[in-house]
């Protein structure tokens with residue numbers, strides 16, 4: 246039987262942090278061999294907020310290199326750049342014309358990002374989830390592995406599928422395949438180092454709030470030394486009054502590979518003075534192999550170019566077939 250397909254992506258806006266790794270990419274690495282896996286760098290999404298054209302291309306390469314450095318394996322997976330596959334923009338337009346405006350105005354991420362942008366909100370920012378739906382639907386993805394924050398966008402994608410299939414397909418011959426989200430519970434929400442109630446984010450103005458995958462050991466040491474804690478002794482999971490404690494213990498468990506129960510016992514009597522050096526050592530050890538591999542890949546640009554060229558060719562073939570199917574269902578005059 247053919248393997249089911251998964252598709253996911255990350256935006257090339259700055260550095261990847263532990264939230265991206267533990268919430269998304271580490272999960273991709275674990276499940277990639279069970280699926281026909283597609284991972285894209287979603288550069289078209291990166292320009293939905295004001296961006297710097299001088300760094301976009303390099304950031305795109307860096308994210309692709311990080312996919313490889315984190316363990317995405319080309320025998321199971323295809324890595325490509327979203328803007329290289331033109332079908333993404335074209336399907337997004339077709340989906341735009343069946344998506345009600347008020348579905349988009351309801352999106353939490355849009356409301357949050359729009360608030361931060363003030364006067365400067367682009368149509369692209371509102372349309373972001375439709376482009377994301379196009380990314381997923383072009384590949385007939387069965388599952389979409391993402392962090393919990395993307396759940397609402399997946400629901401919108403599913404609503405778009407229902408609508409298109411209702412209007413333009415039949416029960417026996419649906420136009421688009423219905424995808425399911427794949428959200429793992431551990432690591433699904435990594436919180437900020439400076440506020441345990443806020444998620445770790447690329448857009449937080451404070452660098453101290455996040456651990457980047459490429460932070461060198463001295464920076465990691467400094468960030469963990471300065472991170473927010475509480476005045477209590479003894480460390481515990483799941484105490485709603487101690488969000489920082491829960492987050493930091495969770496990071497320790499995920500990065501050391503120890504089960505939560507083991508960590509709960511190990512750290513039950515520790516103070517922060519004992520725990521922070523332990524966490525620092527664990528984070529440095531977990532990131533070291535990723536950083537070494539990343540620097541090796543970036544030192545060999547021909548290799549990365551080739552990975553992305555081959556990825557684009559494979560992605561193009563799958564995406565163009567779906568795009569044609571949608572255009573036919575919508576009644577367009579075929580181009581000869």
Ligand code: AMP
Pocket residue numbers: 254255256264265266267268269390391392393394395432433434435436444445446447
């Ligand atoms: P983004 O940084 O918005 O491009 O997100 C890329 C992927 O990382 C998505 O699957 C997100 O759900 C996931 N992600 C981002 N921030 C976090 C976080 N703080 N905790 C867990 N997952 C996250």
Ligand code: TRP
Pocket residue numbers: 252253254255256287290376377380381389390391395398
């Ligand atoms: N919106 C996703 C995020 O910020 C990134 C993304 C774009 C994506 N297209 C996608 C994720 C398709 C999964 C599938 O995390």
